[in-house]
Amino acid sequence: MTAPNSQQSASPAFIGSVAIVPLLDAPVLMNPRHFLPRHADRFYEEFGHQADDRGLFTMSVTCYLVRSAGRTILVDTGLGPRRRPGFPPGHLDEALRTVGVAPADIDLVVHTHLHIDHVGWNTVDGAGGAPQLFFSNAEFVIQQAEWDYWMADERLHAPGNEHLRECVEPLRHSGRVRFVDGETALDEHLVFVPTPGHTPGHVAIGIVDGAERGIIIGDASHHPAQLIHPDWSPAFDIDPEQSAETREALFERAIRERLTWFAGHWPHPGVGRLVRRDGRRIFEPA
Numbered sequence: 001m002t003a004p005n006s007q008q009s010a011s012p013a014f015i016g017s018v019a020i021v022p023l024l025d026a027p028v029l030m031n032p033r034h035f036l037p038r039h040a041d042r043f044y045e046e047f048g049h050q051a052d053d054r055g056l057f058t059m060s061v062t063c064y065l066v067r068s069a070g071r072t073i074l075v076d077t078g079l080g081p082r083r084r085p086g087f088p089p090g091h092l093d094e095a096l097r098t099v100g101v102a103p104a105d106i107d108l109v110v111h112t113h114l115h116i117d118h119v120g121w122n123t124v125d126g127a128g129g130a131p132q133l134f135f136s137n138a139e140f141v142i143q144q145a146e147w148d149y150w151m152a153d154e155r156l157h158a159p160g161n162e163h164l165r166e167c168v169e170p171l172r173h174s175g176r177v178r179f180v181d182g183e184t185a186l187d188e189h190l191v192f193v194p195t196p197g198h199t200p201g202h203v204a205i206g207i208v209d210g211a212e213r214g215i216i217i218g219d220a221s222h223h224p225a226q227l228i229h230p231d232w233s234p235a236f237d238i239d240p241e242q243s244a245e246t247r248e249a250l251f252e253r254a255i256r257e258r259l260t261w262f263a264g265h266w267p268h269p270g271v272g273r274l275v276r277r278d279g280r281r282i283f284e285p286a
């Protein structure tokens with residue numbers, strides 16, 4: 001694993017007055033046989049040159065710090081400080097320090113969804129090991145459908161869902177959560193964009209200022225390979241057909257509306273534009 005350093009926290013992108021700073025929590029290794037079991041052979045055929053000598057691919061867990069309308073907003077909170085089977089611990093705390101932001105400076109935490117690699121820094125272990133909120137002044141904004149799905153007893157108490165018990169459940173009685181439904185404005189520039197399929201309440205974050213537009217896509221896409229193969233839905237998309245439709249529609253919208261594209265699992269920092277060239281969708285990094 002690469003040690004995080006300041007070079008991995010890219011400079012801000014701007015959508016008008018809104019600044020978006022990509023912050024790398026951790027690189028993670030992806031095995032196509034687990035990630036895309038039905039398409040792994042094709043994946044190796046077409047993208048095998050990007051694999052390491054074990055046949056693994058590097059993906060990013062990038063969170064986006066957004067400064068909009070006078071507030072400091074964090075979109076997703078990475079893997080967090082704890083060791084989870086199959087994942088490295090994250091370093092978002094260091095990445096924030098690098099850009100001069102303290103945890104207490106975050107006004108708002110916005111979740112695209114509640115998977116293990118998006119909620120990790122919500123809490124840290126306090127005295128006696130009890131989880132305490134890491135962003136001590138933040139309000140959390142969560143889609144009601146997403147909360148209801150993951151907080152159902154059979155998921156909350158399932159083995160392997162420690163991240164829900166440690167990083168999501170403690171929000172319940174914190175008085176800090178605002179639940180919203182679907183397309184909801186966060187301020188005059190930011191709006192939730194329902195993009196279901198990966199999870200039931202999954203949302204992207206649309207950014208608008210004047211004629212400039214961008215979108216933080218959450219996990220609507222995990223890899224640029226999906227530009228060519230939008231139907232390659234990862235094994236952990238809860239509704240793989242719906243996620244493929246969502247992905248295809250989002251790609252086309254991004255091209256049509258010339259959106260600046262922020263993809264947290266694409267190669268860090270995951271910022272650029274989608275364009276069509278010779279009939280093929282490609283990603284032009286910023």
Ligand SMILES: [Zn+2]
Nearest residue numbers: 115117118219
């Ligand atoms: Zn993810």
